[in-house]
Amino acid sequence: MVTLAEVAQHAGVSASTVSYVLSGKRSISAGTRQRVERSIQELGYHPNAGARALASSRSNIIALMIPLRTDMYVPVMMEIAIAVATNARIHGYDVLLLTGEEGPDAVRRVTGSGLADAMILMDVELDDERLPLLRETDQPSVLIGLPADTSGLTCVDLDFGATGALCAEHLAILGHRDIAVIGEAPAVYERHTGFAERTLDGLRSRSRELGLRVLHRPCEGGYDAMAVTLARILDERPGTTGFVVQNESAVEPLLALLRQQGRAVPEDVSVIAICPDQVATQASVRLTSVAIPAQEMGRYAVEHLIAKLEGRGKDEVVLIAPELTVRASTGPAPTA
Amino acid sequence: MVTLAEVAQHAGVSASTVSYVLSGKRSISAGTRQRVERSIQELGYHPNAGARALASSRSNIIALMIPLRTDMYVPVMMEIAIAVATNARIHGYDVLLLTGEEGPDAVRRVTGSGLADAMILMDVELDDERLPLLRETDQPSVLIGLPADTSGLTCVDLDFGATGALCAEHLAILGHRDIAVIGEAPAVYERHTGFAERTLDGLRSRSRELGLRVLHRPCEGGYDAMAVTLARILDERPGTTGFVVQNESAVEPLLALLRQQGRAVPEDVSVIAICPDQVATQASVRLTSVAIPAQEMGRYAVEHLIAKLEGRGKDEVVLIAPELTVRASTGPAPTA
DNA sequence: ATAGGTTGTCGAAGCGCTTCGACAACTAAA
DNA sequence: TTTAGTTGTCGAAGCGCTTCGACAACCTAT
Incomplete structure (x- = not known):
């Protein structure tokens, strides 16, 4: 496995320089940048996720809790899950899939271990057990669905x-x-x-x-x-x-x-x-x-989460306006 | 965030002792174990995932690549995904959700970064681009589906x-x-x-x-x-x-x-x-x-992966025998 | 020519954990 | 009683990265 240090040596610079090339957090001269980038290519370097998470205390992972039951709106959930995964990647995040099975424990585990930087919860109940935990932690979260009390929470749902x-x-x-x-x-x-x-x-x-x-x-x-x-x-x-x-x-x-x-x-x-x-x-x-605008909800959830992670974005409840499409199953009432 | 060191101090032992209590890799006296476990409880300690991954070079994460398209057997995929997540948790693993979108790059990224210890691929094509990469790497993988050439691979599918x-x-x-x-x-x-x-x-x-x-x-x-x-x-x-x-x-x-x-x-x-x-x-x-035995395939994939990660388990192709259930849609042919 | 700013790079510390070797305190066999 | 093993614990090194402060080298305005 190729490490940062090896890339640095290959490019004739220090490890920190390579790190800055990668993160863009300090300015780097064009020449150095190119040399480093070539070394990264040649050696096939991929930063080690664990090390990165440890050093930066950011995992670049979003947790997605989906309900365990498959008795309900399966295609919707699948679409949301895929939309979340796709949009997360766009922002450089991966998605950790959690089933509702563990309930509140899963929330504790994820926030406690730093496994994920943020979480998206689906299938929210009106008085969901997980909500108090979410309010306590400073880890950003978005609910897909609407609980009874939305104070201090961010939610998206169809209206x-x-x-x-x-x-x-x-x-x-x-x-x-x-x-x-x-x-x-x-x-x-x-x-x-x-x-x-x-x-x-x-x-x-x-x-x-x-x-x-x-x-x-x-x-x-x-x-x-x-x-x-x-x-x-x-x-x-x-x-x-x-x-x-x-x-x-x-x-x-x-x-x-x-x-x-x-x-x-x-x-x-x-x-x-x-x-x-x-x-x-x-x-x-x-x-x-x-x-049911599954894609839109998934995308919104991710984008709002990213905004929160970047310090922008506040708690809010977004209800998506419904759209009715007339097709072949409705018509004038029969005249009695 | 509570650290191992804090637990150690609270319990009056060294950090390594706490680690061994957690992993069970060395014997610990009953008294010490109990003291440590109480401290863990009291402090609400959760091991930091990144640090653990870095030190042990094991992330305890299984990557699951699901197809991006939602044009096909959605409920099956959802069921498999949930079965994978559930069974992975039983063995102490979490699941990282990847969409097929990135294709082979996703495989490179995951194996290169140590994000996951193993991967499960769904929606395998006969001559899938990702297969050469899987054969090269020493990271275990299981395919759900059957490619044309299964040499050096482990696959599960319905027969x-x-x-x-x-x-x-x-x-x-x-x-x-x-x-x-x-x-x-x-x-x-x-x-x-x-x-x-x-x-x-x-x-x-x-x-x-x-x-x-x-x-x-x-x-x-x-x-x-x-x-x-x-x-x-x-x-x-x-x-x-x-x-x-x-x-x-x-x-x-x-x-x-x-x-x-x-x-x-x-x-x-x-x-x-x-x-x-x-x-x-x-x-x-x-x-x-x-x-289509979605649950069974998901469970098998996880269990085989765990076996491989533990050094047991070899490459094999498992075809699940189909079962036909007679219900109300078939009957004797009409006599002409 | 000098003070003050930028810019680009480096070294070192440290993130929280695992794991190795060391070793004290025992126990069991000779 | 000595020797050899076992058991339980500790200290220290190190995993691969980020990030801070330092600093040389270069500008730009006085």
């Missing part, structure tokens, strides 16, 4: 309240009067992951203003659960013509069931999904949807 | 050849005679990711033995692409009654299209998917499928 409102508006304009919300699995609500509630609140309050009647039913994904849920909804409100689906894995089953019952989409009923665009465009009907 | 054969057998036993394979997107074949070809080869050769006629068509995911593909297949071989689907995102569209054309599943046509169990059970029809 799910506005998302719900947007769905209500779209259906109202099309003339629908009775709508149903197919929510996430009950476990998601029990866990108090805020986004589901926020969507519902936004949708309900806007619906009230617009005179829509709303029925909300949580739903495990899958065909069988969806069948039960749909039957109950239509039993209770036979006149339901609009559906808002938050649980990705309920979308296809719902479409299949509606078809099976002879309810045409979008002629008889309209369906809006809250999901990544990729899911919306690959479904069996091209779905009118509100996109 | 896709046997998977193809298994699908053929299942359909043959049910009396089907004309079957179609809905393959991955053309890009996947162009990229020479071996698994698609291997599936096809296994399926074709077993079909020949069993007297099945096989039509293979690559297919982008999504409804529209599937519609075109299906139309062509039925045009060319109207008597097709069995489908094997390798592209996850073609499954639902296929089911929707078949339904729409009045072809009942499984009465008129049978469908086998090659996909994670979760996808198979959540589809609009509970799918007969060959599972």
